[in-house]
Amino acid sequence: MGQATLTRRISQYLKHDIPVAIGTRAIKNIAFAMSLLTCLCASSVSLFSFFSTSLHETYKISYLDVNLIASCSSIGLYLFLPILGYLGDCYGPSLLALISGFLFVPSYLVNANIVSHLNYSDAQRSHIYWFGLSFFFIGLATSSLYFSCLLTCAKIYPERKGLAISLPVTCYGMSSLIGSQVLKLSSFNPNGVLDIKKAFIFFSILYSFVCLLNFVSCYVVTFDYHILMNDHSHVAQTDDEERSLLNPEDSNEFGAASSFYDEETLSLVPQRSEIEPLNHKQRYVNFLKDHSTWLLMISLILNIGPLESFQNNIGPILTVSRQAHKSSSLSDQISVWAAASTASRILVGWLSDFMSSSQRKHPICRVHLLSLSVFMxxxxxxxxxxxxxxxxxxxxxxxxxYGALFTVYPTIVASVWGVDIMGSTWGTFMVAPALGSISYSILFGHTVDSGHSSGSLSDAYFYFVCVSLFASVILVVASWRIFWFKRGLAIF
Incomplete structure (x- = not known):
């Protein structure tokens, strides 16, 4: 009875006392800031190149085994996102925050324990399997942590989709830059080589605090979602936008005829509800049946695939393009890539909100911004x-x-199918980068190996990439003009 009373008091305090004391807007801002801070620590899995160097040079683990471990982390990172997204929509992002906490801390502690039992040049197959399993869970924890932050930010500010999505995406991108600088500190490199045991213990301690912080910010959305909707000015603005999509006759700028609507189309239109979205399962099924879903999925494979492959192969591309001179060092090009990608995420997020705002005299659809990003x-x-x-x-x-596309795509997905089921929808789309990256990386490697760095064959690959990127624009525009127009989504 005492425990039940304590629970009710905590619930009362969170639901009523805090909003009265500091205000709903302050709660939203604090939760949003906490999610962004979490994203700045989320991408430790992208630092695997630091771990792989130490595993190979210090413990003589072969590159084949190192890549096997890396592949396990990629499987956890990408392939379970549809399931995580669906769970996040059904039970709220705090469930994903809990999953990340239960996976991150034990996995890094297991890695530290494995390293402590390793003898130099004496790594056994069992060690490799345990490393692979733990990094699989680290990849899964990373996806859970990042997705919980993304959903929290998107649901806190549904009326500002562009910035609400681009900011956590930008912070996640910056986390790898921050982590790389931390691991360069002398305390982690006593002999000039990374002490991975110290690194693993550091990350286990870090994520015990980060995941707790993230759970608190996600708890605001999950446990008390209606508090966030008490800001009537924002609700009214967003509801007006949704009514204009549902009833195009009420707004000339969304000029689609109401006669185009049928039951299935209406079930795809964004809706707002409590933690589990209204008709969630049926809407997700209709999302999967929607032809524009698969056109957009293919377009994502065709543009993110080659761009991510470019990121992974900057060194070989420098070589085969015969531009590997002093002014084009690999480290310089990676820095340029990272800086440009990070800057474009936040800039495009702001631009997407500004250009598509219904308050502008001549709003512009986000599809144009996506097309411009691909043409870059x-x-x-x-x-x-x-x-x-x-x-x-x-x-x-x-x-x-690359950075702009990772901002515009989720914003379009949230606009077309709704923020409330964004976990399910965007999680499904996130399978595409994995498929595209693997496919184009294999194609590039096969092309270069076959031609022994022949310029003509590498040129053929780059011509193919240009055609692939252009085809992705055609697919997105076709989805917009053929399907989304019928739902009143002329401008979004």
Missing amino acids: GIIGVSIILLRSISFSFTSALVGSS
Whole structure:
């Protein structure tokens, strides 16, 4: 009875006393800031190159086994996102926060324990399997942590989808830059080589606090979602936007006829509800049946795939393009790529809200911004073929395109199918980057190996990438003009 009374008091305090004391808007801002802070620590899995160097040089684990471990982390990172997203929509992002906490801390402690039992040059197969299993869970924890933050930010500010999505995406991208600088500290490199045991223990301690912080911010959305909706000015604005999509006759700028609507179309239109969205299962089924879903999925494979492959193969591309001169060092190009990608995420997030705002006299659909982002990538890849222009322009343009697409795509998904089921929908789309990256990386490797760095064969690959990027634009525009127009989504 005492425990039940304590629970009711905590619930009363969270639901009523805090909002009265500091205000609903302050709660939203605090939860949003906590989610962004969490994202700044979320991407430790992207630091695997630091771990792999130490595993190979210190413990003589072969590169094949190191890549096996890396593949396990990729499987956990990408392939379970549809399930995690669906769970996040059904039970709220705090469930994902709990999953990340229960996986991150034990996994890094297991890794530290494995390292403490390793003898130099004496790694056994059992060690490799345990490393693979723990990094699989680290990848899964990373997806859970990142997705919980993304859903929290998107649901706190549904009326500002562009910035609400781009900010956590940007912070997640910055986390790898921050982590790389932390691991360069002398305390982690006593002999010039990373002490991975110290690194694993550090991350286990870090994530015990980060996941607790993230759970608190997600708890605001999960446990008391209606508090966030008590800001009547924001609700009214968002409801007006949704009514204009449901009833195009009420707004000339969304000029689609109401006669286009049928039961299935209405079930795809964004709706708002409590933690579990209204008709969640049926809407997700209709999302999977929607032809525009698969056109957008293919477009994501065709543009994110080659751009992510470019990121993974900047060194070989420098070589085969015959631009590996002093001004195009690998470290410089990676820095240019990372800076351009990070800057474009936040800039495009702001632009998408500004350009598509119904308050503007002539609003512009986000599809135009997505097309512009892809064309930046096309120009960047085309520069490789010109040879005479500095490779830094290629890195900047392709990096900007990559970062912008990872901001615009989830914003479009949230606008077309709704923020309330964004976990399910965007989680499904996140399978595409894995498929695209693997496919284009294999194609690039096969092309270069077959031609022994022949310029003509590598040029054929880059021409193919340009065609692929252009085809992705056609698919997105076709989805917009053929399908989304019928739902009143002329401007979003």
